[in-house]
Amino acid sequence: MRAIVSIAGLTKRYATGGDALKRIDLDIREGEIFALLGPNGAGKTTLINIVCGIVTPTSGRVLVDGHDIVRDYRAARSRIGLVPQELVTEAFETVRAAASFSRGLFGHAPDPRHVEKVLRDLSLWDRRNDIMMTLSGGMKRRVMIAKALSHEPRILFLDEPTAGVDVELRRDMWGLVRRLRDQGVTIILTTHYIDEAEEMADRIGVINHGELILVEDKARLMKKLGKRQLTLNLQEPLAAIPTELGEWSLALNANGHELEFTFDAVEEHTGIPALLRKLEQLGINYRDLNTKQSSLEEIFVSLVSDRATALQ
C-alpha cells in the first residue's frame, strides 16, 4: 500500500532546548487508522503539528500525498484535517458558522449540504444555531471535528480526540472514525488510552522521549510482545507452590484455588505440556483451564519502562 504521509529523518529542537523529536522515520499507509501512543511530553503533538504545518521542523522532510510540507505547503495542508489537542473556538460564533468558515479557509466553495451532513453525523445539527460559548466541552470537541471534516480532508489527524469526553461520546467518536475510514480517509490519532488504540488502530506506533520506539501492526504487536497466562482452577486449594514446580513461572491466586502460569506466546515451547504432566505426577487436579493474552496496556507499560531502565 502506498504511503500517504512519508516522514524521514524528522527532528525537532524547540528554542528552549531539548530534543522533542529524534530522527523520526515513519510512513503512514493510505486508508489506515494509525495510533500514536506515548506518555505526556513524548512528542506526539509536536509530530502532528509539524505534519500539519503548525510547527517548523529542525531537520528532515515530510511529504503529504507527495507534497513537501515546507515547499508545497498549501497543497499538503489542503489534504489534511486536524483536530487539535487544545480546543480553540470563537465564543460568539455559531456551530454552523464555525464549520462553514473552516471550509472556506481551505479554498473550497461553500457547500451547505456537506456541512449539514457533517453536523448531522456528529449529532450537532440540533445545536447548529447555538453559539460556541453555550456548549459543553464535549460538544465543543465535536465542533472541532466538524471543522476538521468540513473541507473533506483525505487525512485526518486527531490529537487526543477523546480526552475529557464521556463514555458515550467516546463510543460515538470511535464509530465516526470507523465510518470515515470506510470512506477512504486515512486517520492518525494520538491517545493515552491504550484501549482506544487497541480498539481502533490498524497499526500502532509507540513514542517515548521523542523516539519512535516501535511501529507494528496491532495484531502482530499483541502477538509478538504479548505474554500469555494459563490459569488452572484447582480442585483442592494449595497452601504454597510445590518446590517441584520451581522451573515454571507460577503464581497462586484466589486463596490457593488458582494456579497461574505466565509464558511467552512466541516461544515455540511454552512448557505447558510438561507442566501439566508434572501436575498429574504430583496429584494436583484441576477442574478447568483457560488462557489469556495480556492487553496492550501491559505491553505498553513494559515497553516504556524497559526503555526508561535502559536509559538510566
Ligand SMILES: Nc1ncnc2c1ncn2[C@@H]1O[C@H](COP(=O)(O)OP(=O)(O)OP(=O)(O)O)[C@@H](O)[C@H]1O
Ligand atoms: N512550544 C514549545 N516550546 C518548547 N518546548 C515545547 C513546546 N511544545 C512542546 N514542547 C516540549 O516538547 C516535548 C514534546 O511535547 P509534545 O507536546 O509534543 O508531547 P505530547 O506527546 O503531545 O504530550 P501530551 O501527551 O502531554 O500531549 C515536551 O518536552 C514539551 O515540553
Ligand SMILES: [Mg+2]
Ligand atoms: Mg500532546
